Amino acid sequence: MSSSIIDELKKSQILELLEQGKRIDGRALDETRELIIETNAIPKANGSARVRLGDSEVVCGVKIQPDRPFPDMGDKGIFICTAELLPLSHPSVETGPPGPDVIELARVVDRGIRESHMIDLSQLVIKKDKSVVGVFADNVVSDYDGNLFDACAYAATAAILSSKTPKWELNDDIPTLVEGQESDVPITTIPVSVTMGKIGNHIIVDPNADEWDVMDARITITTDSDGNICASQKGGNDGFSMDEIVRCGEISIMIGSKIREKLKQVKEGN
């Protein structure tokens, strides 16, 4: 998504503004873009959300279905979260198997939710070692404008919060749906991912596409409802000082608690 000379000019401009404490779209350095969450966008799924973070747009659909447990994990349900960039989201996106960027995106979003223990997977067992409930949260990006880590994380979290899980029983070793027994997915905490970029010596929150193209490094930090840090991933071709990393942790807790209020409304509206 870059062409080097234009990127150089863009970077100079962005950096010059940052020296004056300003961002290219007028935000404060620690300010996220507008976040719009619409749940139940895919009514036939078990849960879903359409999220717009600035001009990045993601649809997440949750499918809940019986599955076999992983080996040695027979007392736990399954949670898998994916992310895909649809080719209509940006002219540079190519069809075909996902590249390293998209694989990293999907795995970071998955781990943020997984490591927070958001879903109590021990409650999603149909029969120990034989049959469990699988929760599959698939994100598709329909419009790209930078920072997809958070857009996908919010979409997946909102979709899970809006989900109802059916109930199954084992009949003759085959999981059979018990009609009319839907319940909420068991939730223990609400993880919030906050992605920050580093441009020069400046840390900015929720980089848009222009900022994303020119930033030196980035870090995504996920916090839980207790204000603890439960996942992190550094990316990009430069590094952070230790002080910067610690400050990013503080920012993620602060911003996370604001975003969490928005996500709680999803839960309450469910």
Added chain:
Amino acid sequence: MSSSIIDELKKSQILELLEQGKRIDGRALDETRELIIETNAIPKANGSARVRLGDSEVVCGVKIQPDRPFPDMGDKGIFICTAELLPLSHPSVETGPPGPDVIELARVVDRGIRESHMIDLSQLVIKKDKSVVGVFADNVVSDYDGNLFDACAYAATAAILSSKTPKWELNDDIPTLVEGQESDVPITTIPVSVTMGKIGNHIIVDPNADEWDVMDARITITTDSDGNICASQKGGNDGFSMDEIVRCGEISIMIGSKIREKLKQVKEGN
């Protein structure tokens, strides 16, 4: 299979002839090429046929073997029909995964037979929900001269008509062959596919390779033994008028009944 200038010249010539009611190989517009059907070409298969339609040649082998039923289809056997262009069939054919043209070919041939309900799949159940009989009809094209839709459809139909199915019983949940209990595959109707091309305002039946390269659009219509229409697929980069589509339906019934007589001989010879 084309080079645009030569194609333009070829198209002019073919169109000029059609204006005079003639085709490049001397056939009438609604005349198919010679059809030669040789069954039992692959004696070790459960059924087989080698079909030559003009200079297009197809070998179809049928393998019949126990399989698991599709979910929610536990009271039906399985039927799958494929088609593949062997690289020796034409210099332009490439090895590797099939392209959209070949995928469409295979799926149209499969649907023509499937939607006619030619094989009574309800008779191909070993044990409901557990084990059924699968009929796999694999077409390989060994020489290409246009219209493969019909060549493959006739090869598959003839191969199925010539097939004998073994019998299996479930022993300890494992399907076990019952020796010496072969029977005909249960047949309810004989589907016949007829493919027509549109060049200018002319509808021609069974286009050869030269006609195939220059035609504007095509339609394949399959009819059953009752003279009903059971499948259709329009292709190509232009459209048909409603009158043309209706006329193509009539042609397919007329031609279909002639071809069906040839296929019946396979059945009777079986």
Added chain:
Amino acid sequence: MSSSIIDELKKSQILELLEQGKRIDGRALDETRELIIETNAIPKANGSARVRLGDSEVVCGVKIQPDRPFPDMGDKGIFICTAELLPLSHPSVETGPPGPDVIELARVVDRGIRESHMIDLSQLVIKKDKSVVGVFADNVVSDYDGNLFDACAYAATAAILSSKTPKWELNDDIPTLVEGQESDVPITTIPVSVTMGKIGNHIIVDPNADEWDVMDARITITTDSDGNICASQKGGNDGFSMDEIVRCGEISIMIGSKIREKLKQVKEGN
């Protein structure tokens, strides 16, 4: 691994030396390079070896684990041997699915061991038709200097000879490890592969990378502890006379018995 003009010059030089009965690295025509075998290179595997043959280096790790038997082979354990060229082994190696050369390498190494019946697979059955023991010997080439057929074969053989197999019992149809019951893998013979190259009219044993690049044809012959021949594979773009093939058989028995002594030490050291 070649550039044609340099190869031509190299070939002239090698051939000139051979006319004088000499090889480019000073060896006799029927002399192998130094063979160093270090077992237990991967202590967490069930068996392993690091082998250096001249400057070719291979690590083989053996994993032994329960598996399902092959159909109609319910009274035999499973043996699979693979080979892979790591990209760090030579600048010309590419990542991605293996090409025909590497596939042939793996299959020839596998067959040499398999056809010798080195491992008594009938002793690797947990429960007939239900569960057997699988022995997987995976070779990775970490440095390339010609003749990998023998380097991989020796690594795999040494790794198998050094292996201990755990014991499993079926509990509720699930193979369960019986603690503290390790035993040797049941060995019936020690196969030795000997690869020879043909350059002009000369047969050389264990070609190094320079010889490999320019040789006209090659043959790999595997012999067992009884001095019988149990597998062979000719390769390369030229042929052998019948006398040459017979002589290669004799060489492989002679060289094989020397190498076998080295491999027996592994067994005895186990």
Added chain:
Amino acid sequence: MGGRESELVLLDENGIRCDGRKVDEPRRIMIKAGGLKNADGSAYIEFGDNKILVGVFGPRDVHPKHMSNTDTGILRVRYHMEPFSVSERKNPAPSRREIEISKVIKEALQPAVILDKFPRTAVDVFIEVLQADGGTRCAALSAASVALADAGIPMRDMVAACAAGKVADTVVLDVNNEEDQAGQADMPIGYMPNLKKITLLQLDGVLTPEEYKKCIETGIIGCKIVYDLQKKALHDKYFGSGGEQ
């Protein structure tokens, strides 16, 4: 004769279908032109419970170059279903069905677009099925036409699409998912209303020659209903919305 058994009452004594529609009544249709920020043109359609997003890029350079045509621009279409769009979660790899539908839709759009002014380029149409409910290819084709127009691609006509079918021995308009599963025939049709050309036609299921003809006629009526909504969607975007959006 091709019918499949079902406990569902597909057509009651009053001629009302399982979802309350009359035999000649399409499902609820909502088409919106535009909506995506990065695509050159886009459209969104809800057709019954189908929800489909289409984005168009181009004319733009072709990679790899040997795929391009020195005489004309080329049209490329990808029809793709999201993992969550169907009842059983779909494997993300493109299925043979998706590849075939991509080709059928491409050939249905081809007669409508005028690309000879754009040699060596491609126009890419990306169709994303967010929720599927029977008849996705017709809904997708209808939305793709609107997205192409929204991208400013020169066009001879719109392609409007709707299926007809046979349910309870009766020819009906716009077969839904239950009717397709339990019914006797489904015939998706794509149609250029001004040029009066059928550019997509498929049929699965058994029809008498009379029913075959009636299906085509019925389908074309549906296409004309869709065509009016396509025009309205473009009008709403470019000349302001006067009504439902």
Added chain:
Amino acid sequence: MGGRESELVLLDENGIRCDGRKVDEPRRIMIKAGGLKNADGSAYIEFGDNKILVGVFGPRDVHPKHMSNTDTGILRVRYHMEPFSVSERKNPAPSRREIEISKVIKEALQPAVILDKFPRTAVDVFIEVLQADGGTRCAALSAASVALADAGIPMRDMVAACAAGKVADTVVLDVNNEEDQAGQADMPIGYMPNLKKITLLQLDGVLTPEEYKKCIETGIIGCKIVYDLQKKALHDKYFGSGGEQ
């Protein structure tokens, strides 16, 4: 010592094998040159119950270009089995076995073809196994030689192929499928009769040094039988058939 148990009588007291042959008798062999319309050269072989079709294209341009050689034409071979050619329906993706056999056959044909007059081109040999019955690689190699000759590719010699093997402790010619499964050793051989060169040799199974030598001698006798039938096939096509066709 490598033998496998079997209820099958592989060799009876009169020296007759399970399919009625003598130890030095090949299966029925029928070779036909030509037959395909689009290929530049072709051949069809029936070797026992093996049925194999071979088509040759070239010399022709190489794609992608960086695969070509500026000094000489290159030979490419694909050995491929149809899904219905074996008892259990075969997955259509090329197996590792097919890739290896393709390479082995290519290297067996290479010494016979003269391609240095055709730099930057490729000769493609496509082998299609319609029905398999043990010994496909020998039958395929024999047919491929005929197809190359039929395509007019300059050749130093034909490559004829036949297997020898060890069955019931006896060296026999042309091991069939049952003998291969139950037997002790199988040694496919490819041979150029005029240049007296072995260009294909594989061995699976245990042989004493004496048996090893005898197998090679026996296989070469089989190759000479095949060679006569190869010549006859080409003669029949180009100079008219005088006998069985």
Added chain:
Amino acid sequence: MGGRESELVLLDENGIRCDGRKVDEPRRIMIKAGGLKNADGSAYIEFGDNKILVGVFGPRDVHPKHMSNTDTGILRVRYHMEPFSVSERKNPAPSRREIEISKVIKEALQPAVILDKFPRTAVDVFIEVLQADGGTRCAALSAASVALADAGIPMRDMVAACAAGKVADTVVLDVNNEEDQAGQADMPIGYMPNLKKITLLQLDGVLTPEEYKKCIETGIIGCKIVYDLQKKALHDKYFGSGGEQ
């Protein structure tokens, strides 16, 4: 709060961990520079029971060319596990995990290498995990730095790596495999000691803000221990070994 149950005593009353180490003690580390004959640079590391080999090629031409950069050389990294490196035999196809780790390590090395003098070329780093024991990415990154230096690639600093983590409610250095499985958090860190920059940081598991800070501090201490061993390995190769090899 994120902790997982275990019968294993992760930390005993004397502050001793399950493998006998103290909380601030790394596992046994052995680094060797060089060793491979064909690679331009190489290194081998044993880090606890991890055994990892790294080979570097380049700067060299890039294929395909459109992947190259006219302004600078590019760095490419492949992290790969052998089938026998983990307890359950690993499928040889690259997993999504391996692809992600390759990217993370590449981005951790990028700030250290100076490639602008080598436009249009690539430096390839191939990491082969022979035996895995928890913390492979840190061990691999540390060895990759040494291999790059051994290949003569200009560097601003070494990247040294070590993990910190939380086990039994205590922040510890260098989490091993058992501790990772049963423990509460694992934070791999890559660090350039002279430039004082963290170039790799991941975290799985729950930490309070205080523990988060302590983990970073602890990890950096580990990185400095590794850094001394990296320097020693290079010194041993280029100026002779004075001690353990």
